[in-house]
Amino acid sequence: MMAASAxxxxxxxxxxxxxxxxxxxxxxxxALMGAGYDTRETVSLxxxxxxxxxxLRRLVAAYDLVVVTGGLGPTHDDITREAxxxxxxxxxxxxxxxxxxxxxxVHRHTEQRAREQVLRQALVLQGAEVLAATVGTAPGQVVxxxxxxxxxxxxxxxxEMRPMLQELFAHKVQGSSTVVEIACTGISESDAQVAxxxxxxxxxxxxxxxxASPADVHVVLFDDGAGNEGILRAAESVRDxxxxxxxxxxxxxxxxxxxxxxxxxxxxLAVAESCTGGLVAASLTSVPGASSxxxxxVVAYSNEVKTSQLDVPEALIxxxxxxxxxxxxxxARGVLRRLGTDVSVAITGIAGPDGGSADKPVGTxxxxxxxxxxxxxxxxxMIGDRDGIRTRATMFALNLLRLKIAGHE
Amino acid sequence: MMAASAxxxxxxxxxxxxxxxxxxxxxxxxALMGAGYDTRETVSLxxxxxxxxxxLRRLVAAYDLVVVTGGLGPTHDDITREAxxxxxxxxxxxxxxxxxxxxxxVHRHTEQRAREQVLRQALVLQGAEVLAATVGTAPGQVVxxxxxxxxxxxxxxxxEMRPMLQELFAHKVQGSSTVVEIACTGISESDAQVAxxxxxxxxxxxxxxxxASPADVHVVLFDDGAGNEGILRAAESVRDxxxxxxxxxxxxxxxxxxxxxxxxxxxxLAVAESCTGGLVAASLTSVPGASSxxxxxVVAYSNEVKTSQLDVPEALIxxxxxxxxxxxxxxARGVLRRLGTDVSVAITGIAGPDGGSADKPVGTxxxxxxxxxxxxxxxxxMIGDRDGIRTRATMFALNLLRLKIAGHE
Numbered sequence: 053m054m055a056a057s058a059x060x061x062x063x064x065x066x067x068x069x070x071x072x073x074x075x076x077x078x079x080x081x082x083a084l085m086g087a088g089y090d091t092r093e094t095v096s097l098x099x100x101x102x103x104x105x106x107x108l109r110r111l112v113a114a115y116d117l118v119v120v121t122g123g124l125g126p127t128h129d130d131i132t133r134e135a136x137x138x139x140x141x142x143x144x145x146x147x148x149x150x151x152x153x154x155x156x157x158v159h160r161h162t163e164q165r166a167r168e169q170v171l172r173q174a175l176v177l178q179g180a181e182v183l184a185a186t187v188g189t190a191p192g193q194v195v196x197x198x199x200x201x202x203x204x205x206x207x208x209x210x211x212e213m214r215p216m217l218q219e220l221f222a223h224k225v226q227g228s229s230t231v232v233e234i235a236c237t238g239i240s241e242s243d244a245q246v247a248x249x250x251x252x253x254x255x256x257x258x259x260x261x262x263x264a265s266p267a268d269v270h271v272v273l274f275d276d277g278a279g280n281e282g283i284l285r286a287a288e289s290v291r292d293x294x295x296x297x298x299x300x301x302x303x304x305x306x307x308x309x310x311x312x313x314x315x316x317x318x319x320x321l322a323v324a325e326s327c328t329g330g331l332v333a334a335s336l337t338s339v340p341g342a343s344s345x346x347x348x349x350v351v352a353y354s355n356e357v358k359t360s361q362l363d364v365p366e367a368l369i370x371x372x373x374x375x376x377x378x379x380x381x382x383x384a385r386g387v388l389r390r391l392g393t394d395v396s397v398a399i400t401g402i403a404g405p406d407g408g409s410a411d412k413p414v415g416t417x418x419x420x421x422x423x424x425x426x427x428x429x430x431x432x433x434m435i436g437d438r439d440g441i442r443t444r445a446t447m448f449a450l451n452l453l454r455l456k457i458a459g460h461e
Numbered sequence: 462m463m464a465a466s467a468x469x470x471x472x473x474x475x476x477x478x479x480x481x482x483x484x485x486x487x488x489x490x491x492a493l494m495g496a497g498y499d500t501r502e503t504v505s506l507x508x509x510x511x512x513x514x515x516x517l518r519r520l521v522a523a524y525d526l527v528v529v530t531g532g533l534g535p536t537h538d539d540i541t542r543e544a545x546x547x548x549x550x551x552x553x554x555x556x557x558x559x560x561x562x563x564x565x566x567v568h569r570h571t572e573q574r575a576r577e578q579v580l581r582q583a584l585v586l587q588g589a590e591v592l593a594a595t596v597g598t599a600p601g602q603v604v605x606x607x608x609x610x611x612x613x614x615x616x617x618x619x620x621e622m623r624p625m626l627q628e629l630f631a632h633k634v635q636g637s638s639t640v641v642e643i644a645c646t647g648i649s650e651s652d653a654q655v656a657x658x659x660x661x662x663x664x665x666x667x668x669x670x671x672x673a674s675p676a677d678v679h680v681v682l683f684d685d686g687a688g689n690e691g692i693l694r695a696a697e698s699v700r701d702x703x704x705x706x707x708x709x710x711x712x713x714x715x716x717x718x719x720x721x722x723x724x725x726x727x728x729x730l731a732v733a734e735s736c737t738g739g740l741v742a743a744s745l746t747s748v749p750g751a752s753s754x755x756x757x758x759v760v761a762y763s764n765e766v767k768t769s770q771l772d773v774p775e776a777l778i779x780x781x782x783x784x785x786x787x788x789x790x791x792x793a794r795g796v797l798r799r800l801g802t803d804v805s806v807a808i809t810g811i812a813g814p815d816g817g818s819a820d821k822p823v824g825t826x827x828x829x830x831x832x833x834x835x836x837x838x839x840x841x842x843m844i845g846d847r848d849g850i851r852t853r854a855t856m857f858a859l860n861l862l863r864l865k866i867a868g869h870e
Contacts, residue, residue, distance in 0.1 A: 096503040337851075
């Protein structure tokens with residue numbers, strides 16, 4: 053079956069001026085991909101009725117489906133509804149049900165003078181199906197256009213857009229293709245590519261993309277003739293080739309893999325952080341249900357706190373420096389004992405921009421993972437700016453926890 | 462002066478399939494804005510030579526400047542250079558200097574068979590100026606096209622793209638317009654709009670946009686005839702109307718404002734976190750130089766850790782529950798005493814999705830800010846999912862620190 057074609061449009065001057073990052077396009081693109089659509093183009097436009105009208109005319113004539121977000125709200129610069137009406141020659145009329153709901157909302161939440169603007173949101177394109185707003189006030193619309201393609205209008209705020217997107221595609225799947233994304237850490241992009249290509253030699257019909265972000269390399273396999281069964285067999289070969297680097301193939305974050313593993317084995321965790329300053333704890337606690345394994349942590353940013361809250365001897369810091377394997381291990385031991393957990397990890401390093409030396413340049417990070425049998429210190433020289441170093445150190449520390457819990461050495 | 466028009470194109474199937482978030486468009490849009498360009502359209506396309514060629518022809522004919530990122534690398538799906546050559550009728554030839562540099566790089570870094578692919582990156586469009594790669598291997602190109610617009614090709618990886626973008630616009634500013642972004646927290650989007658519009662009544666020629674993300678409302682003022690002086694006077698009126706909500710007008714994050722204030726007053730800070738799980742500490746330590754004011758923190762995720770590491774009496778938890786003003790104040794007092802700082806903040810709440818009750822639903826968060834004079838507990842009912850609640854609680858806690866340090870009550 054030939055995939056239906058699609059385009060995505062986001063409307064908002066805050067995007068084309070760079071004031072805000074557009075995250076809607078990615079969410080919609082992923083939903084379209086899952087629903088079997090082939091997205092051929094995504095566009096962002098300022099709040100300019102002429103530009104929006106011209107673009108919509110071009111896209112609905114060229115593609116089967118055009119999804120637009122933004123510009124449906126009550127303020128003066130919300131022009132998408134009117135531009136679509138103009139572009140497609142579809143008149144609008146107020147939907148009495150929506151108008152009634154908005155009037156009640158206006159009464160509760162706004163001043164009198166806001167009323168007229170808010171009520172603009174009740175205008176519906178001729179022939180459109182309405183998508184009710186479960187968050188916010190702006191409803192969405194779906195309409196078959198006279199120019200060929202189907203047009204979907206969704207609000208711009210991600211928390212208002214998301215439930216409509218889910219509603220829209222949960223029941224209207226057009227087909228689906230298998231994509232496997234194997235997440236790895238601790239391996240370079242090029243090494244991952246070489247290993248994967250070797251593993252794929254016996255699996256024709258699979259297309260490969262490698263996506264890398266700091267400390268995280270994702271191997272993505274697309275169906276290119278292999279079929280669902282074929283791609284799953286290929287993924288198995290690729291995973292085998294990427295032991296011990298791969299940590300998930302179901303979209304799970306490294307922190308949630310660590311949490312799941314610890315839950316399965318009944319282990320408790322603690323962290324002691326210096327340069328990562330709480331990021332490792334924040335990652336672990338981002339996982340729902342983290343409290344079943346994560347007891348807590350100490351952010352020991354100053355040396356005094358390392359000594360008073362983690363029992364790191366002052367003399368040890370004086371002798372080896374705060375950024376050293378000895379201090380990392382003392383921190384890991386201290387938090388393990390104080391919080392009474394099965395496993396702990398500690399991080400101490402130089403995130404920059406200041407604080408580096410010839411001996412220990414910016415990016416020098418010492419880690420130590422501890423359990424009842426002792427501590428294992430390890431050093432890594434991280435690249436990047438302050439954010440990059442902290443992100444890479446956080447991923448490395450989580451991976452040390454993963455390998456320790458899973459029994460890798 | 463009429464602003465020159467611009468468009469931005471990102472090339473990569475990972476974007477149009479939703480596998481990856483495009484962050485380049487925002488960075489380029491902001492650079493173009495700063496250089497006085499009016500970005501009329503941004504487009505993302507899959508790695509499809511025909512789609513890219515068609516789009517480039519359309520855009521260079523319509524706009525003064527078209528900036529393209531992605532698809533300049535060595536792999537089979539990097540097709541931007543070839544598509545541009547085809548679309549614009551500009552033949553390519555290998556630049557001997559680039560080819561020599563690449564050959565040396567190949568020798569150091571890759572296997573023999575990669576050589577031919579890597580050397581494709583030495584191909585330069587007829588008449589193009591080359592932008593040297595300071596990170597990675599793919600050079601950029603700038604060329605005046607026969608169709609009217611100027612075309613800029615930049616690599617896709619953000620860390621390779623960024624230095625070229627900076628190089629490109631540092632010396633080639635086309636003009637500039639003043640934009641003031643006033644960041645607020647603790648006020649709703651609609652209240653911020655009403656207050657701002659009242660303040661702007663006496664300042665004509667200023668256009669207003671309000672941008673809201675969880676717990677963060679930014680009031681953005683654009684020059685619309687007022688001129689630089691006029692917009693700065695308008696910004697002063699708006700700031701006056703937004704006391705005590707506004708915290709920065711220079712792009713500084715709330716965490717860096719807190720850090721700066723504490724530095725200026727010579728104060729030290731500590732945090733005690735339960736539901737935010739390290740996010741407040743991670744925010745504060747994201748600021749370069751944080752170590753001059755931030756001593757550290759305790760992530761007391763379990764009740765045992767609240768008792769053992771923060772001296773919260775077990776009986777207090779049993780009587781009031783871990784999520785209570787009494788426990789929040791005991792946590793704040795505990796970390797203040799243990800770490801010996803001037804000010805501290807504590808957070809304990811229910812981030813969900815589980816753990817809520819009729820009495821204390823998901824989103825209930827107690828805070829307490831402490832100094833030598835005592836603790837001030839405060840409760841907020843946060844909205845959103847787990848991430849949203851944690852983000853809003855983090856912003857609220859940072860703002861409590863800001864107000865306490867600045868002497869607001």
